[in-house]
Amino acid sequence: MRPDPDGPRTVPAGLAHAPVLAALHALAFADPDLSGPAWDEAAFAQLLMLPGTAAFLALAGEEPAGLVLLRTAADEAEILTIGTIPAARGRGIGLALLRTAAAAACDSGAQAMFLEVAAGNAPAQRLYARSGFETVGRRRGYYHTAAGPVDALVLRRALP
Numbered sequence: 001m002r003p004d005p006d007g008p009r010t011v012p013a014g015l016a017h018a019p020v021l022a023a024l025h026a027l028a029f030a031d032p033d034l035s036g037p038a039w040d041e042a043a044f045a046q047l048l049m050l051p052g053t054a055a056f057l058a059l060a061g062e063e064p065a066g067l068v069l070l071r072t073a074a075d076e077a078e079i080l081t082i083g084t085i086p087a088a089r090g091r092g093i094g095l096a097l098l099r100t101a102a103a104a105a106c107d108s109g110a111q112a113m114f115l116e117v118a119a120g121n122a123p124a125q126r127l128y129a130r131s132g133f134e135t136v137g138r139r140r141g142y143y144h145t146a147a148g149p150v151d152a153l154v155l156r157r158a159l160p
């Protein structure tokens with residue numbers, strides 16, 4: 001367990017947590033305007049078997065309430081997915097997950113962290129801006145949502 005004096009606790013997640021990660025992801029991304037690949041249990045298990053991939057859970061009390069999955073290759077890390085279940089938002093879990101991911105990426109030798117976010121996803125963009133991410137690119141029509149195609153912004157932050 002990784003205690004965080006500045007916020008909610010985060011704990012490393014392994015293959016055995018694939019079902020929990022998938023359940024949390026389904027709750028966090030239940031909004032039909034959010035989209036992306038299907039992050040089911042098998043997808044998490046496959047990704048967690050790849051070298052350089054790591055996942056963490058955030059706890060609200062003792063209950064898992066958020067997740068982050070990242071991949072580090074050479075000196076770059078990428079946040080593959082991050083989410084907090086709706087009932088636990090606004091308590092600093094997103095920020096704690098990003099801090100944990102950044103620390104893990106640093107430990108693995110990364111010097112920069114990247115992610116993609118939908119152009120209309122204001123809560124996520126505020127979180128990333130607070131965490132020091134800056135927009136470095138745009139992928140037009142990258143997401144296919146219930147409302148139609150949505151651009152992805154590519155964000156980067158230097159580490160640590």
Ligand SMILES: CC(C)(COP(=O)(O)OP(=O)(O)OC[C@H]1O[C@@H](n2cnc3c(N)ncnc32)[C@H](O)[C@@H]1OP(=O)(O)O)[C@@H](O)C(=O)NCCC(=O)NCCS
Nearest residue numbers: 028082083084089090091092093094095116117123124126
């Ligand atoms: C984006 C997301 C991960 C943020 O998670 P979160 O746990 O709510 O994030 P935080 O609690 O750290 O920050 C959210 C807000 O709560 C505020 N907050 C944090 N701790 C707080 C506290 N103790 N008391 C009051 N407010 C607090 C933050 O300042 C922030 O305010 P803002 O909305 O004005 O920016 C979450 O909304 C989510 O899962 N969305 C759906 C999935 C998604 O979009 N993922 C990202 C895809 S790229």
